[in-house]
Amino acid sequence: METTARTLGSTVTVERDGHVLMIGLNRPDKRNAFDLDMLADLSTAYGLLEADDDLRCGVLFAHGDHFTGGLDMVDVGPVVVSGESPYPEGGRDPWRLDGTWSTPIVAAAQGWVMTLGIELLLAADIRIAARDARFSQLEIRRGIYPFGGATVRFTREAGWGNAMRWMLTGDEFDAAEAHRIGIVQEVADDGEHALARAVSIARSIAEKSAPLGVKTTLASAHNALTNGDEVAFQQLVPDISRLFTSSDGAEGIRSFVERRDAVFTGT
16 A cells, blocks of 8 residues: 655544545644635645545544644634635635535544534545544534534534534533444544544445545435435436446446455446
8 A cells, every 4th residue: 555644734644544534633732623724725635635536535534632722813813704715726625515515524532522523524525533532512602603514514413402512501511422323423432543443444435445436425415415306216217327337337246256355447
Protein backbone atom coordinates (compact mmCIF):
# COMPACT_ATOMS: atom_id res chain seq x y z
CA MET A 1 0.00 0.00 0.00
CA GLU A 2 1.20 3.48 -0.86
CA THR A 3 1.12 5.67 2.25
CA THR A 4 1.82 9.39 2.23
CA ALA A 5 1.04 11.92 4.95
CA ARG A 6 0.93 15.70 5.16
CA THR A 7 -0.71 18.47 7.14
CA LEU A 8 -3.20 20.92 5.69
CA GLY A 9 -2.32 24.23 7.33
CA SER A 10 -1.79 23.30 10.96
CA THR A 11 -5.22 21.93 11.81
CA VAL A 12 -5.95 18.89 9.62
CA THR A 13 -3.74 15.98 8.60
CA VAL A 14 -4.25 13.87 5.50
CA GLU A 15 -2.69 10.47 4.93
CA ARG A 16 -3.19 8.54 1.74
CA ASP A 17 -3.16 4.80 2.42
CA GLY A 18 -3.75 3.09 -0.91
CA HIS A 19 -7.33 3.90 -1.91
CA VAL A 20 -8.21 5.25 1.57
CA LEU A 21 -7.75 8.88 2.64
CA MET A 22 -7.19 9.37 6.38
CA ILE A 23 -8.39 12.82 7.51
CA GLY A 24 -7.39 13.84 11.03
CA LEU A 25 -8.64 16.82 13.03
CA ASN A 26 -5.44 18.24 14.48
CA ARG A 27 -6.05 20.98 17.02
CA PRO A 28 -5.85 18.84 20.17
CA ASP A 29 -4.70 21.67 22.47
CA LYS A 30 -8.09 23.32 21.77
CA ARG A 31 -10.04 20.04 21.99
CA ASN A 32 -10.23 20.22 18.20
CA ALA A 33 -12.62 23.17 18.32
CA PHE A 34 -13.20 24.56 14.84
CA ASP A 35 -11.84 27.99 13.96
CA LEU A 36 -11.86 29.43 10.44
CA ASP A 37 -8.53 27.85 9.52
CA MET A 38 -9.73 24.43 10.58
CA LEU A 39 -12.97 24.79 8.62
CA ALA A 40 -10.96 25.70 5.52
CA ASP A 41 -8.46 22.88 6.00
CA LEU A 42 -11.15 20.23 6.49
CA SER A 43 -13.01 21.57 3.47
CA THR A 44 -9.85 21.20 1.39
CA ALA A 45 -9.34 17.63 2.60
CA TYR A 46 -12.91 16.71 1.72
CA GLY A 47 -12.49 18.35 -1.67
CA LEU A 48 -9.49 16.11 -2.31
CA LEU A 49 -11.43 13.02 -1.23
CA GLU A 50 -14.33 13.76 -3.54
CA ALA A 51 -12.30 14.90 -6.55
CA ASP A 52 -9.76 12.04 -6.78
CA ASP A 53 -11.23 8.94 -8.43
CA ASP A 54 -8.39 6.83 -7.06
CA LEU A 55 -9.69 7.44 -3.53
CA ARG A 56 -12.48 5.01 -2.75
CA CYS A 57 -13.20 5.77 0.91
CA GLY A 58 -12.32 8.32 3.57
CA VAL A 59 -11.77 7.98 7.32
CA LEU A 60 -12.49 10.98 9.52
CA PHE A 61 -10.89 10.91 12.98
CA ALA A 62 -9.34 13.23 15.55
CA HIS A 63 -5.90 13.51 17.08
CA GLY A 64 -5.79 13.82 20.86
CA ASP A 65 -8.36 12.96 23.51
CA HIS A 66 -11.41 14.56 21.92
CA PHE A 67 -13.18 14.42 18.56
CA THR A 68 -14.22 18.07 18.78
CA GLY A 69 -15.41 20.55 21.36
CA GLY A 70 -17.52 22.23 18.68
CA LEU A 71 -17.29 25.61 17.02
CA ASP A 72 -15.01 28.46 18.14
CA MET A 73 -17.83 30.98 18.00
CA VAL A 74 -15.60 33.98 18.73
CA ASP A 75 -13.60 33.27 15.59
CA VAL A 76 -16.31 31.82 13.36
CA GLY A 77 -19.42 33.63 14.56
CA PRO A 78 -18.97 36.84 12.51
CA VAL A 79 -18.56 34.84 9.30
CA VAL A 80 -21.69 32.81 10.06
CA VAL A 81 -23.66 36.01 10.70
CA SER A 82 -22.38 37.59 7.48
CA GLY A 83 -23.42 34.59 5.40
CA GLU A 84 -19.96 34.31 3.86
CA SER A 85 -18.60 30.89 2.98
CA PRO A 86 -15.57 29.80 5.03
CA TYR A 87 -14.63 27.22 2.41
CA PRO A 88 -11.85 27.76 -0.16
CA GLU A 89 -12.13 27.22 -3.89
CA GLY A 90 -12.03 23.51 -4.62
CA GLY A 91 -13.09 22.62 -1.09
CA ARG A 92 -16.31 20.89 -0.06
CA ASP A 93 -18.65 21.48 2.85
CA PRO A 94 -17.52 18.96 5.53
CA TRP A 95 -21.13 18.70 6.69
CA ARG A 96 -22.06 17.60 3.16
CA LEU A 97 -24.72 20.25 2.67
CA ASP A 98 -23.44 21.28 -0.76
CA GLY A 99 -24.91 18.73 -3.11
CA THR A 100 -24.30 15.13 -4.06
CA TRP A 101 -21.29 13.20 -2.73
CA SER A 102 -20.05 9.95 -4.23
CA THR A 103 -17.23 8.79 -1.92
CA PRO A 104 -18.16 7.13 1.39
CA ILE A 105 -16.76 8.28 4.72
CA VAL A 106 -16.27 6.23 7.89
CA ALA A 107 -15.90 8.32 11.05
CA ALA A 108 -14.35 7.45 14.42
CA ALA A 109 -14.97 9.58 17.51
CA GLN A 110 -13.75 9.69 21.08
CA GLY A 111 -14.00 12.03 24.06
CA TRP A 112 -16.03 15.16 23.48
CA VAL A 113 -18.35 15.05 20.47
CA MET A 114 -20.04 18.40 20.81
CA THR A 115 -22.53 20.26 18.58
CA LEU A 116 -21.15 20.24 15.04
CA GLY A 117 -19.16 17.12 15.97
CA ILE A 118 -22.40 15.17 16.05
CA GLU A 119 -23.30 16.73 12.71
CA LEU A 120 -19.95 15.66 11.23
CA LEU A 121 -20.76 12.10 12.28
CA LEU A 122 -24.27 12.32 10.88
CA ALA A 123 -22.81 13.50 7.56
CA ALA A 124 -20.57 10.42 7.43
CA ASP A 125 -21.89 7.12 6.11
CA ILE A 126 -20.69 4.82 8.91
CA ARG A 127 -19.83 5.92 12.47
CA ILE A 128 -17.80 4.29 15.24
CA ALA A 129 -17.57 5.71 18.79
CA ALA A 130 -15.21 4.98 21.64
CA ARG A 131 -16.86 3.99 24.90
CA ASP A 132 -15.69 7.24 26.50
CA ALA A 133 -17.39 9.42 23.89
CA ARG A 134 -19.69 12.13 25.29
CA PHE A 135 -22.23 13.76 23.01
CA SER A 136 -24.14 17.01 23.29
CA GLN A 137 -26.16 18.98 20.76
CA LEU A 138 -26.06 22.01 23.05
CA GLU A 139 -26.58 24.89 20.60
CA ILE A 140 -30.00 25.51 22.17
CA ARG A 141 -28.19 26.52 25.37
CA ARG A 142 -26.14 29.11 23.49
CA GLY A 143 -29.09 30.94 22.01
CA ILE A 144 -28.85 29.33 18.58
CA TYR A 145 -29.78 25.98 17.04
CA PRO A 146 -28.03 23.16 15.13
CA PHE A 147 -27.30 24.51 11.65
CA GLY A 148 -24.98 21.80 10.29
CA GLY A 149 -27.69 19.35 9.29
CA ALA A 150 -28.81 17.84 12.62
CA THR A 151 -32.38 19.10 12.33
CA VAL A 152 -32.71 16.92 9.25
CA ARG A 153 -30.32 14.03 9.83
CA PHE A 154 -30.69 13.55 13.60
CA THR A 155 -34.43 13.13 13.25
CA ARG A 156 -33.99 10.82 10.27
CA GLU A 157 -31.37 8.59 11.93
CA ALA A 158 -32.68 8.50 15.50
CA GLY A 159 -36.42 9.15 15.11
CA TRP A 160 -38.31 12.29 16.07
CA GLY A 161 -38.61 11.68 19.81
CA ASN A 162 -35.00 10.63 20.32
CA ALA A 163 -33.71 13.58 18.30
CA MET A 164 -35.87 16.13 20.07
CA ARG A 165 -34.95 14.66 23.46
CA TRP A 166 -31.35 15.68 22.89
CA MET A 167 -31.62 18.68 20.55
CA LEU A 168 -34.21 20.57 22.60
CA THR A 169 -32.42 20.08 25.93
CA GLY A 170 -28.73 20.15 25.03
CA ASP A 171 -28.24 17.39 27.61
CA GLU A 172 -25.19 15.17 27.38
CA PHE A 173 -25.50 11.50 26.38
CA ASP A 174 -23.01 8.65 26.17
CA ALA A 175 -21.84 6.22 23.52
CA ALA A 176 -24.31 3.54 24.60
CA GLU A 177 -27.22 5.94 24.01
CA ALA A 178 -25.71 7.10 20.71
CA HIS A 179 -25.59 3.46 19.63
CA ARG A 180 -29.13 2.76 20.84
CA ILE A 181 -30.63 5.57 18.79
CA GLY A 182 -28.52 4.95 15.69
CA ILE A 183 -26.13 7.90 15.80
CA VAL A 184 -23.25 5.41 15.74
CA GLN A 185 -23.19 1.88 14.36
CA GLU A 186 -20.58 0.40 16.71
CA VAL A 187 -18.98 1.17 20.08
CA ALA A 188 -15.30 0.34 20.63
CA ASP A 189 -13.32 0.07 23.87
CA ASP A 190 -11.36 3.28 23.34
CA GLY A 191 -10.33 5.84 20.73
CA GLU A 192 -7.53 3.70 19.35
CA HIS A 193 -9.84 0.74 18.79
CA ALA A 194 -12.55 2.98 17.32
CA LEU A 195 -10.08 4.30 14.75
CA ALA A 196 -8.77 0.81 13.98
CA ARG A 197 -12.32 -0.39 13.40
CA ALA A 198 -13.09 2.57 11.14
CA VAL A 199 -9.94 1.92 9.09
CA SER A 200 -10.82 -1.77 8.79
CA ILE A 201 -14.27 -0.94 7.42
CA ALA A 202 -12.87 1.69 5.05
CA ARG A 203 -10.29 -0.73 3.69
CA SER A 204 -12.96 -3.36 3.17
CA ILE A 205 -14.93 -0.86 1.08
CA ALA A 206 -11.87 0.38 -0.80
CA GLU A 207 -10.27 -2.99 -1.49
CA LYS A 208 -13.14 -5.46 -1.84
CA SER A 209 -16.13 -3.49 -3.10
CA ALA A 210 -16.59 -2.42 -6.72
CA PRO A 211 -16.03 1.37 -6.90
CA LEU A 212 -18.81 1.91 -9.44
CA GLY A 213 -21.13 -0.19 -7.31
CA VAL A 214 -20.30 1.86 -4.22
CA LYS A 215 -20.92 5.14 -6.01
CA THR A 216 -24.17 3.84 -7.50
CA THR A 217 -25.37 2.58 -4.11
CA LEU A 218 -24.77 6.00 -2.56
CA ALA A 219 -26.39 7.75 -5.51
CA SER A 220 -29.48 5.54 -5.31
CA ALA A 221 -29.89 6.08 -1.57
CA HIS A 222 -29.46 9.84 -1.91
CA ASN A 223 -31.85 9.88 -4.85
CA ALA A 224 -34.52 8.31 -2.65
CA LEU A 225 -33.91 10.82 0.15
CA THR A 226 -33.93 13.81 -2.19
CA ASN A 227 -36.51 12.88 -4.78
CA GLY A 228 -38.57 10.13 -3.17
CA ASP A 229 -38.79 6.36 -3.41
CA GLU A 230 -40.62 6.20 -6.72
CA VAL A 231 -37.98 8.25 -8.52
CA ALA A 232 -35.23 6.08 -7.05
CA PHE A 233 -37.09 2.90 -8.03
CA GLN A 234 -37.26 4.05 -11.64
CA GLN A 235 -33.48 4.31 -11.76
CA LEU A 236 -32.75 0.80 -10.42
CA VAL A 237 -32.93 -1.12 -13.71
CA PRO A 238 -30.95 1.45 -15.75
CA ASP A 239 -28.30 1.45 -13.02
CA ILE A 240 -27.94 -2.33 -12.84
CA SER A 241 -27.83 -2.59 -16.65
CA ARG A 242 -24.96 -0.11 -16.71
CA LEU A 243 -23.08 -1.95 -13.96
CA PHE A 244 -23.52 -5.36 -15.59
CA THR A 245 -21.93 -4.05 -18.79
CA SER A 246 -18.97 -2.41 -17.03
CA SER A 247 -15.52 -3.97 -16.76
CA ASP A 248 -16.00 -4.40 -13.02
CA GLY A 249 -19.35 -6.10 -13.66
CA ALA A 250 -17.63 -8.62 -15.91
CA GLU A 251 -14.87 -9.10 -13.33
CA GLY A 252 -17.44 -9.68 -10.60
CA ILE A 253 -19.04 -12.49 -12.63
CA ARG A 254 -15.64 -14.03 -13.46
CA SER A 255 -14.60 -13.97 -9.81
CA PHE A 256 -17.87 -15.68 -8.84
CA VAL A 257 -17.37 -18.43 -11.40
CA GLU A 258 -13.69 -18.84 -10.48
CA ARG A 259 -14.42 -18.67 -6.73
CA ARG A 260 -11.90 -15.95 -5.97
CA ASP A 261 -11.86 -12.37 -4.75
CA ALA A 262 -12.60 -9.85 -7.49
CA VAL A 263 -9.99 -7.29 -8.53
CA PHE A 264 -11.86 -4.12 -9.41
CA THR A 265 -10.51 -1.19 -11.38
CA GLY A 266 -13.40 1.26 -11.16
CA THR A 267 -14.28 0.97 -14.86
